[in-house]
Amino acid sequence: MNGQEKDELKAQYCRAIFDAIPMPAFIVDEDVRILDFNAAAEPLLGADPATALFRRGGEALHCIHAEMAGCGQAKACEDCVIRNSVRHALLGGATSRKLHQVELRSGQGVVPISLLVTASLLPYTETPQVLLILENFTETLARHAAPAASARAEGLA
Secondary structure, three states: OOHHHHHHHHHHHHHHHHHHOOOOEEEEOOOOEEEEEOHHHHHHHOOOHHHHOOOEHHHHOOEHHHHHHOOOOOHHHHHOHHHHHHHHHHOOOOOEEEEEEEEEEEOOEEEEEEEEEEEEEOOOOOOOOEEEEEEEOHHHHHHHHHHHHHHHHOOOO
């Protein structure tokens, strides 16, 4: 097996691991431009997911704030956990995991979604890149909130 074949096998191996992640995962640059995405991210990116490549995350994911001025340009972008988590990772920070409430446009209008955002600097890349994982936490939070609300209503909490 020559060096090129080994590189191809390594790329296939890495691709298989990336696509096996069950949550939407992206490789992004310092401006949260999507350089790659896994299979779980495809449904979030619309009918033609490949058009998301090299677009900023908020634009590709239909963030309502990106609609106004472009991803990273609106006042709300200053507090964007996604954008700030990527920045933190690029500055050498440890892998971070933070909850973030986003509002995305869908066929049903504006949909609020709770995301668990994970960002980690990827080592050994020519240009700085971050692995960004966006886990939809909306249902999990709702399941945990329902018993607490029920207990409050019954006077138990």
